[in-house]
Amino acid sequence: MMTTVAAFLLTLGVLVVVHEYGHYRVAVACGVKVLRFSVGFGRVIWRRQATADHTEFVVCALPLGGYVRMLDEREGDVPAAQLAQAFNRKALWQRAAIVVAGPLANLLLAVLLYASAHWIGIDEPKAVLAAPPARSMAEAVGLRAGDWVQAWQGSDGQWKDVRSIGDLRWQLTQHALQGQSLALAVTDLSGGGRREVRLALEQLEGQQIDADTVRRIGIGQPYSEPVMGEVKADGPASKAGLRKGDRVLRVDGLSVADAQTLRERIRVAGSGADARRVPMTWQVDRSGQTIEMLVSPRIVQEGDKSIGRVDAYIGQPPAMVNVRLGPIEGLVRGAERTWEVSALSVRMLYRMLVGQASVRNLSGPLSIAEYAGQSANQGLVYYLGFLALVSVSLGVLNLMPLPMLDGGHLMYYLFEGLTGRPVSDLWLARLQRGGIAVLLAMMSVALFNDVARLLGLH
DSSP states (O other), rough: OHHHHHHHHHHHHHHHHHHHHHHHHHHHHTTOOEEEEEEEEEEEEEEOOOSSTSSSEEEEEEEEEEEEEEEGGGGGGOOGGGGGGGGGGHHHHHHHHHHHHHHHHHHHHHHHHHHHHHHEEEEEEOOOOOOOOTTTTHHHTOOTOOOOOEEOTTTTTTTEEEOSSHHHHHHHHHHHTTOOOOOEEOOTTTSSEEEEEOOGGGGGGGGOOOOHHHHHHHHHHHHOOOEEEEEESSSSSHHHOOOOOOOEETTTEEEEEEEHHHHHHHHHHEEEEEEEOOOOEEEEEEEEEEEEEOOOOOOOOEEEEEEEEOOOOOOOOOOEEEEEOHHHHHHHHHHHHHHHHHHHHHHHHHHTTTSOGGGOOOOHHHHHHHHHHHHHHHHHHHHHHHHHHHHHHHHHHHHOOOOTSHHHHHHHHHHHHHHSSSHHHHHHHHHHHHHHHHHHHHHHHHHHHHHHHHOOOO
């Protein structure tokens, strides 16, 4: 719990400071007097100001955002000697540059964070596939346990390396949300027998990328040998005589391709109205000797379903590969990933707006806090990737053409540039009220989704 809270506050702090510093730095460069640089809202808990004529830096009690307050005639009287330093007196391009600097700072931060993660390197499972679920897309195109995905084909027809299972999952998610099929080059475990398959992911266009969708695609867990791990005392596996290191060959006469297949057979044994009441017949290899034993899975409830369990860890750790890039390649990959995530975010927001995608994809502060804690527990590289993702989301969100956001102000400046006159005060007030209503609606949906996820309703 403490890790989650600390990671969440660190995430907010870093993103807010970077965003507001973007506004602050460009404002100073354009000759605008910055009155206050605030991290958070509400009561001031820390303050620093060199002199009365310098910027006041503060940290406030409510850390959900921040702001940079600039000298502006629209917000109060400005001494005649300081009029040249007022924001509203600056040229149109300067005001636009100051506004856009915040979101751009977040996007630049994301590039550096993604690059840092690639420079440090991370151990990830190789892109060797577990057995695909029955009636999935992967099964339909002939993918099977032990297939090694070596490359994917880009829109330019060029084949690009798949470095890890995480890389493969990213391409699957991107192509599914874009409504595009994905061609894969696949070999066996030894790297031979290359063949090409194509997943018809365009059939999923507009759907939420959730557990059911991933199952329908059929590519999820990495390949793991069907070998027994730790066996819990007095559990079904222990009572049947299974031991750590036993390799499962067959269950009820059917061969077991991998650990995923074995786990699925056990789960199904306790599902439905005809939940198994008789033992399963397992054949295992123990030190070169084939042994047959009877295993009676324990039936438990998981939500509204009944499943089977044997109270043992099943499967060996998957083969791992260290994904690490050089300085230039890492920076280029960071820029590419930032662009890809930004484009993906824009498409998702558009599809939610026109009803082509579920609003369940919106996440709020509770989900961000949960993911922050999980990524922090996994290690520095995972946390950097999470921080980069949220930074991109913040940058893209702020560029949306909504009043109250930076993108809304840019729309005002576009109008001013085209017409030669600023938006009237009357329309500014109306647009502000509309923008607040839209933002409140989005925040309400995001918070509802957070609570629904925590309660298991989504």
